[in-house]
Amino acid sequence: GDIAIFTKPLKVPKGDRSYITTDVLLALDGTDQPEELLYVITSPPQYGQIEYISYPGIPIASFSQMDVARQIVCYVHKTEAVVLEDTFR
DSSP, X not given: OOOEEEEOOOOOOTXXXXXXXXXXXXXXXSSSOGGGOEEEOSSOOSSEXXXXXXXXXXXXXXXXXXXXXXXXXXXXXXXXXXXXXOOOO
């Protein structure tokens, strides 16, 4: 079926990390099975990385909507420079 994806900006101070929550990233497909909705990072962020909070320093290439709902995925700002925007796909 159709998948709807809702995104909002995530503000992360330089050198810090922030959780990716359902307020920031939410995908819905109408099945109520978020563990089956998988995000695959095809273009990583330039100034930081996406990682699981339990494995700091190790970038990940994919995560599920359930991981987002459990608040176990974060963006880590890895540069000392002030950057106005960073993106990943």
